[in-house]
Amino acid sequence: MSQNHHYDAVVLGGGTAGELVAAGLARAGRDVALVEDRLVGGESPYFACVPSKSLLASARRGETWEMALARRDELAGRRGDPAGHRGDDPAVARMAEAGVTVLRGRGRVLEPGRVEVDGAVHGYGDLVVCTGSEPVIPPVEGLADVPLWTSAEALSVPDLPRRLVILGGGPVGCELAQVYAAFGSQVAVVEASGRLLTAEAPFAGEVIADALRRMGVDLRLGAAVGNVERKDVGVRLWLSDGGTLDADRVLVAAGRRPRVAGLGLEGLGVALSPGEGIPVDETCRVPARTGGVWAAGDVTGIARTTHAARYQAQIVLSNLLGQRREADYRAIPRVVHTSPSVYSVGISPRRAAELRIDLLTAGYDLAATARATVEADERGRVELYADRSRGLLVGAAAAGRHAEEWMSEIALAIRAETPLSLLADVVHPFPTYGEAVEAPLRELAERLRDATSEDGTSEEDRDERDRRPGPAGAR
Numbered sequence: 483m484s485q486n487h488h489y490d491a492v493v494l495g496g497g498t499a500g501e502l503v504a505a506g507l508a509r510a511g512r513d514v515a516l517v518e519d520r521l522v523g524g525e526s527p528y529f530a531c532v533p534s535k536s537l538l539a540s541a542r543r544g545e546t547w548e549m550a551l552a553r554r555d556e557l558a559g560r561r562g563d564p565a566g567h568r569g570d571d572p573a574v575a576r577m578a579e580a581g582v583t584v585l586r587g588r589g590r591v592l593e594p595g596r597v598e599v600d601g602a603v604h605g606y607g608d609l610v611v612c613t614g615s616e617p618v619i620p621p622v623e624g625l626a627d628v629p630l631w632t633s634a635e636a637l638s639v640p641d642l643p644r645r646l647v648i649l650g651g652g653p654v655g656c657e658l659a660q661v662y663a664a665f666g667s668q669v670a671v672v673e674a675s676g677r678l679l680t681a682e683a684p685f686a687g688e689v690i691a692d693a694l695r696r697m698g699v700d701l702r703l704g705a706a707v708g709n710v711e712r713k714d715v716g717v718r719l720w721l722s723d724g725g726t727l728d729a730d731r732v733l734v735a736a737g738r739r740p741r742v743a744g745l746g747l748e749g750l751g752v753a754l755s756p757g758e759g760i761p762v763d764e765t766c767r768v769p770a771r772t773g774g775v776w777a778a779g780d781v782t783g784i785a786r787t788t789h790a791a792r793y794q795a796q797i798v799l800s801n802l803l804g805q806r807r808e809a810d811y812r813a814i815p816r817v818v819h820t821s822p823s824v825y826s827v828g829i830s831p832r833r834a835a836e837l838r839i840d841l842l843t844a845g846y847d848l849a850a851t852a853r854a855t856v857e858a859d860e861r862g863r864v865e866l867y868a869d870r871s872r873g874l875l876v877g878a879a880a881a882g883r884h885a886e887e888w889m890s891e892i893a894l895a896i897r898a899e900t901p902l903s904l905l906a907d908v909v910h911p912f913p914t915y916g917e918a919v920e921a922p923l924r925e926l927a928e929r930l931r932d933a934t935s936e937d938g939t940s941e942e943d944r945d946e947r948d949r950r951p952g953p954a955g956a957r
């Protein structure tokens with residue numbers, strides 16, 4: 483096949499990460515092509531973050547389903563219309579303005595230095611893979627034979643099912659359970675592990691479980707779906723605990739896997755493992771037989787949020803523009819935007835157990851803050867986690883009203899390795915939920931000081947220990 487054009491860089495996938503890398507390189511004078519086979523902008527604006535947060539906000543404001551849909555589709559409506567018109571013109575125009583060539587179609591690597599996009603071949607110097615992730619459909623008998631929703635359908639069609647069963651109680655399952663329950667669907671969540679938000683601190687899942695139950699959501703925790711059968715009206719699901727559920731619609735929210743299949747990366751000598759992300763080093767470079775392969779965003783399987791995709795895109799950009807920069811994943815926040823919301827950062831108790839880190843935990847119920855009293859919303863708690871051996875804050879979780887807005891100082895503290903004695907001296911305005919971190923910070927500082935004086939460790943020893951690199955956080 484003859485080659486159309488040789489680009490300095492080809493970016494595969496025009497989502498959050500791909501757009502940023504392509505525009506940044508083009509603005510720096512590089513000849514760049516962005517390959518996108520759906521909508522420039524990717525998942526976040528059309529099918530994920532924006533429509534889900536819009537519906538959650540409408541639910542909080544008590545809007546009707548019709549109002550909520552109108553607002554959702556106005557914000558995310560650039561996903562196109564049923565006639566097949568693509569709605570991403572503003573995003574494409576942004577790329578053109580930056581000097582990026584947008585190549586519509588599915589891209590795959592033919593051989594080192596050459597990609598094919600719907601039959602046309604293009605050459606490249608550097609390849610940046612930003613192909614995102616896709617939902618996992620669990621191998622449940624009968625599931626493939628019934629009409630399913632993934633989050634993309636749930637966030638783009640106008641239907642409000644009377645009975646909705648959600649498979650999976652992770653961030654997607656919890657956010658969408660709250661949306662549909664708020665607008666009147668009878669919602670059940672089937673979560674195979676014993677609790678919601680299983681990767682996070684147990685109290686967080688309990689706070690969300692309580693909020694969902696109060697809205698009438700039927701939580702089937704610790705139960706897996708055995709099989710699914712189509713009925714005259716709707717479907718029936720048989721659960722491993724012997725229970726059954728009837729539904730008009732099944733929404734699968736059972737996790738996502740990096741989108742790596744069919745990209746031709748094996749031909750570059752990239753080592754791929756089933757279900758895993760493209761391996762990257764700390765500069766987001768992909769170890770490959772040939773140089774010049776990079777990856778950013780969900781496809782790396784590392785932090786899987788829009789802000790992490792942006793961060794990795796900036797890392798790739800800096801390195802491609804000749805400024806070495808390494809990613810640090812120790813303090814990337816993870817937020818579930820339910821009411822109350824859940825904010826986690828750094829190491830979770832589960833991750834600490836896997837890494838055999840001896841955690842010191844201190845917590846505080848938000849009910850004890852004056853803000854909770856004046857707001858008449860006492861739900862929630864904050865927990866802070868310190869690594870006993872390093873004497874540093876390494877993780878935190880909070881469930882509570884707007885937790886995502888008042889916990890950022892903890893991310894900074896973890897990232898900057900701020901001494902606990904200094905953190906415990908920080909003053910928060912009264913009356914705010916943010917005051918809830920003061921008591922646990924003081925407690926951790928005191929317990930670490932006591933531990934230090936008991937084991938005879940001097941301040942100098944502690945300083946030396948603090949300078950050593952810590953274990954990778956959210957990975």
Ligand SMILES: Cc1cc2nc3c(=O)[nH]c(=O)nc-3n(C[C@H](O)[C@H](O)[C@H](O)COP(=O)(O)OP(=O)(O)OC[C@H]3O[C@@H](n4cnc5c(N)ncnc54)[C@H](O)[C@@H]3O)c2cc1C
Pocket residue numbers: 494495496497498499500517518519520521522523524525526529530531532534535587588589590612613614615633654741745778779780781786787788789790791819
């Ligand atoms: C329901 C839901 C809600 C979420 N809410 C939040 C939230 O509130 N906050 C948050 O931070 N994160 C949230 N996320 C996660 C967030 O959406 C992702 O982390 C983010 O979109 C990842 O960006 P990306 O650039 O890696 O991939 P994507 O945005 O998925 O972009 C990848 C692009 O590559 C294209 N592509 C793939 N293969 C090819 C190919 N071979 N050729 C051409 N194009 C290709 C795809 O069409 C796609 O446009 C949510 C996710 C879901 C599912």
Ligand SMILES: NC(=O)c1ccc[n+]([C@@H]2O[C@H](COP(=O)([O-])OP(=O)(O)OC[C@H]3O[C@@H](n4cnc5c(N)ncnc54)[C@H](O)[C@@H]3O)[C@@H](O)[C@H]2O)c1
Pocket residue numbers: 620622649650651652653654655657672673674675679680705706707735736737738785786787788816817818819
């Ligand atoms: N606010 C945010 O930042 C946000 C919001 C939504 C999603 N996301 C991202 O999207 C990704 C996907 O989220 P998710 O919630 O789909 O995945 P997840 O992997 O976090 O959770 C999936 C859940 O489904 C359960 N499960 C799997 N198979 C099951 C089965 N057969 N029956 C019952 N339960 C089953 C698992 O135990 C797990 O708890 C996450 O990585 C997250 O980072 C982010």
